[in-house]
Amino acid sequence: MNKLNKPLFFLSVILLVIIVFSEAGSAFFIGISGQAISSPGYGIPCLAFFDGLVMFSIFLISASLFIPERIQGKIQGIITLIFSLIMIFTAMGLVFYILLKLAIMVALFAAPIFGTLAYLAVFGHFETDGARLMLSYIMLLKFVFAVLLILSHRRFIENKGLVLVILTSVVSGVIVSLCHNIVPSFLASITDAIAGIIVLIIALVWSIFFLIGSVKSVLKAVG
Known part of the structure; x- marks a missing residue:
């Protein structure tokens, strides 16, 4: 049985952290052609929210390298339960917030002449x-x-849950990209908000799966 290559594993963890911070735009800028480009709109920052789920999964795997399996089994379910609830309520709040912004944008754009000009x-x-x-x-x-x-x-490739959540992360990025490019640039703010909502809903569904799994783990540990 192959041993874990820790340098490569921790390098992948570092890259994932960079990805999340890049998406969130938290004081992280990329210099391209002499310009500082930050994350615009809602779609890309919402990817950070979903990739937070990926990062949490990887951190749980990392914890197994330092915490004995007996102890990890008891606390992992509780930590995942708390994390899932936080993600669910936060995602719901962000969805309603972006829906409100989207409604304002659509209302302005659909109200010529002054509303459209304001948009x-x-x-x-x-x-x-x-x-x-x-x-x-x-x-x-x-x-x-x-x-x-x-x-x-x-x-890691045999871990179906991990593979699916990573693939979902990639698909979410493709969705955001499509929403940015299927309309003229002056409408991209609207489709970007739609992309953000879609990504948050995907994250919400995955958070519910995490929650269900954590409840089962907690009940098993208590029993």
Whole structure:
């Protein structure tokens, strides 16, 4: 049985942290062609919310390297339960917030002449080029992260839950990219908000799965 290649594993963890911070735009900027490009809109920052689930899964795996299995089995369910509840309530709050912003944008755009002019003045200048560059950078890092994770131990690819959540992360990035590019740039703020809502709903569904699994683990530990 192959041993875990710890340097490659921890390098993949570092890359994942960089991905999440890049998506969130938390004081993290990328210099491209001499310009500082930050995460625009809602779609890309919402990817950080979903990839927080990926990062949590990887951190649980990392914890198994330092915490005895007997102790880990007792606390993992409780930690996952708390984390899942926080993610669920936060995702719901963000969905309602972005829905409100989306309703305002649509109402303005659909109310000519002054409403449309107000929309164009406030929301009609979405950074599609910056978003495209940011997403390309993020997708590249995700690919490298996945390769390093698999190379660190081939059994990671046998973990169906982990593989699915990583694939969902990639698909979410594709959804955001499509929403940015299927409409003219002056409408991209609207489709970006829609992309953010879709990603949050996906994250909400996964958080519910995490919650169900954690409840089962807690009941098993108590029993």
